[in-house]
Amino acid sequence: MKTYGFAVVVFALSALGVNAAGEAAPVVDSIGMKLIRIEPGSFTMGQDGPPADHHMNKHPAEFDRADWDEKPAHKVTISGAFYIGEKEVTLGQYRQFKPKHRPKNTDDEAATGVSWFDAVAYCQWLSKKEGKPYRLPTEAEWEYACRAGTTTLFNTGDTLPPGSHKWFGDSGRRSLYFGTNPMPPEYKVIDGPVSLRGGEGTPNAWGLYDMHGNAAEWCADWYGPYEAGEQTDPLGRSDGDFRVFRGGTHSTFSRLLRSANRAAWIPESASENIGFRVVQADAPKGKLLPPATPPLNARNVSQLIPKLQKPSPEIPHFAGPVPFVNIPPGSAGPMYSWHNHSPAITECPNGDLLATWFSCVDEGGSELCNLASRLRWGTTEWEPATPFWDGADVNDHAPKLWWDGNQTIYHLARGLVEDVVRTSNDNGATWSKARTIFPNGEFGNQMIRTREGHLFITHDSRTTGLVSSVDNGKSWNSILLAKKDSDIRPGGTGGRPPGIHAPIVQLADGSIMAYSRQDPPEDQAAFHGKTPLSITRDGGKTWTFSESEFPAISTAQRAVMIRLREGPILLCSYTDQARDWKDRNGMTFKAEGDVEFTGYGLFAAVSMDDGKTWPHRRLITPGGAPRELPTIDRGIATFSDTMSERSGYLAAIQTRDDRVQLISSKNHYVFNLAWVKTLPPAPKK
Structure with a gap:
């Protein structure tokens, strides 16, 4: 049996010294929610052992290796008993709080499409209704309850039971990874509509269902790196960018369902793959850890404005190429030496240059993160790469940076089911909490500000035109197309520039010009192998296409x-x-x-x-x-x-x-x- 140094779970049930679910009968509250009593005890949280290499295109069936953020495995003591939901909160239970939530789904499905804030609000509503304290589990309570006394990869052992993990259709790019080969035995391929009905499998040893898969589950904690040493009732970090969710979801790799696997995203996000289960107990009396130490790119950042002396514009100047992506070979988290791509760059008010990009093994992988490097004012070498932005197990793709020329730097990126924007007013030393922009998808290229003071950026979704803000990023508007453009040819018109990754500039007459990339040879042929040129004269509602003089580009x-x-x-x-x-x-x-x-x-x-x-x-x-x-x-x-x-x-x-x-x-x-x-x-x- 593979244990990878999980260590031994310590049990503590009364005089026996063994912990398990309590012998007390489950509690059923007034809305029909069954709660299982979990007794105090200790366990080893996290997973040591060989690191994952994330080459899932080579070995999609592999699930036993650890992610970097699951280390170090450490002893955790849960000092007080608590009751936890036997199942994830169902739509029927959630609709007693919000009656119109996801009306097309059945009452017995997990309540997903809820943000972390929604889940907390539900717990507050239920606390008032029941006269008892309800809350989200801490991350430690969740893993303790999930493991249910086990030390293996899953609470079912070192494998999941055959047919226990739902995979619906070709979602999650199943055919890309597994092709036409039979799926590994733990998967259950379902070609019908997605149904998140809970409690269909076997519960763990403490009577809890769906701790591996079905829907992921919000936890109370801010996400942050683990620390070594024994801890009692840990509460996570005191602040952060992301809230933890656990358990994995349907239609994804089984490695993401391991008991130790961690995930996190912004608390505003409401994904149809994330739900929650409740705990009925007072809040634990543990201590919050301080926020994680800032990475090098955000450390000791000068707040002085430099005195600039412009060199003569008549004297030609050229320097480079100089690598700005500097990552130790063999890095496999939180930075990845395998694939570093899609960069953005900005000047900071203090004269520094700040560059960011995504780092990963697989561009579609859960490991993808954003790194950054800083070239400080007056220096000649880019600093080593360090983490910049990463929702754990979320593919937060293709970052963009833009400085407004005054005090504010903007960072934009693709998110889980939304896009995000955050700002810095101190040269990138600290950043605001992220805010959401819809729809979800990769921003095409750099942001511009027009003479009217409006912000514009292209979007790579084939049904999204320009994304814009008229109030300096406080609110955003996206031009949404009813269907994909069909008249894509020189002389044609549409609702967005053809293809993807279109940079834009405003012209003297107020119109906006774009150059874009088309990959399929047949699409390039329509423009005779040239880069498409597009013009809009109505703020991005209508674009006219023509053939530029420059060669087409692609992958x-x-x-x-x-x-x-x-x-x-x-x-x-x-x-x-x-x-x-x-x-x-x-x-x-x-x-x-x-x-x-x-x-x-x-x-x-x-x-x-x-x-x-x-x-x-x-x-x-x-x-x-x-x-x-x-x-x-x-x-x-x-x-x-x-x-x-x-x-x-x-x-x-x-x-x-x-x-x-x-x-x-x-x-x-x-x-x-x-x-x-x-x-x-x-x-x-």
Whole structure:
């Protein structure tokens, strides 16, 4: 039997010294909720042992390895008895509090689609109704009750019983991971509608149902890292960004259902996969731990505003590439050395540069998190990467950053069933609690502010147009389409730019221009292999499509476009698709001496007339003899007079010194407008 150092559960039932569910009969309250008495005792919380590698595309059936946040396993004592719901709160029970909640679902299903705040409010309502204290379980109480005296991966042993874990249809990308192969024995594939009816399996040794799967369950605690040493009645952290939920949900990997597995997300979120069960007892008298120590990117952040001296705009400047993603090899949580991508960058009021990106093994995986690095004012090296934002077991994808030019920095990201935005007024040292933006999906590219003071950002959902705010981010509006655009061709119109990852700029006449990426070859063919150009003159309600002069890009590539402080528009993109690199065509560039040459990879183009023409183009490379330098993940790119990076997601800003700070998925480049307009030396043959 695999135990992975869980240690022995300590029992303490009266004089026997053994803990189990109490012999007292279950309590049934006035709404028909059965509550099981759990006696005091001790157990080992968490899981030590080999770490998960998160390569679920290689071994989707693996479930026994530990996540980093489950360590160190530590002894916990629960000092007082409590009653806990035999099952998750049902819709029938919840509707006595909110009668119209999820009206299409049956009374015997778990009450999901409730936020942490909703669950707490229900407990308060039930406390008043019953005249007894009801609350959410602490994370420690939840795991103690789940384990029910076991030390194994699940309370059923080191495996789940055959057919005990529901997987509905192809949700959770089942076919992507398992293909047409038979599912592992613990799964029960159901092709009908999702039903979260509880109590259909076998209860654990203490009489509790659905502690593994069905619906995940909110707990009382703020999420934070574990600490070593024995603890009594731990209450989690005193503050944080995320509230804990436990138990895992249907239609996901069984590794996420282990007794030790942890998950957490913002308390405002109301996911159809998260419900709760109640505890009837006074609050435990344990101690709250202080918030976790800030990561390096938020530590000792200067609040001084630097005195800036702009260099001469006439002198060309270029530096780079310099890696800004610096993660120790072999890292498997909370940072991942395998895949680091989709960056964002901002200048801070104090002159620092702050970059963030997602880090993971699998872009669709639960391990995906946001990391950050800081290049402090007056220094020349990016700091090592450290955690920035991560709801545990939530794929909080594709972060974006934007500074309003005054005091506030915005951070946006995809969430669980919503998108989120938070702000910092102290150069990224601390951040507000996240607020929700709907609908859920990846923000397409960087945010802009128009001359009218409105904030706009594109969205990658095919049924979502521009997302905007007219009150500096206090509230947000999304243009929702009734159906996907169908007239996607040069001369066609639609409700959003074609494809994904569209950067935008406002033009002199007030309209907004976008360049976007289309991946399918048939979609690219409609634009003759060029990047689609889109214009909206009504605030994003209607877009007109045309064919740009720049090559189409696709997988592992994202363009960026910004309005420079001097007036021109800067576009950075790629000469060829990374997936077709072996058959690359390149683009024609000019060099000194009236020379033209073919260049390949990352380039910059400048328009002086609001995107009508792009007379200045330059390959973004230090030039010189060919040399190999790191690029995205473990890739290597050749840099020379005619070669640059072939892939990576681009993000760019212009700092107050009028220099462009451009990052790919790995590297940082610095240049100015004069450099782009200056012809490079002719390539050496």
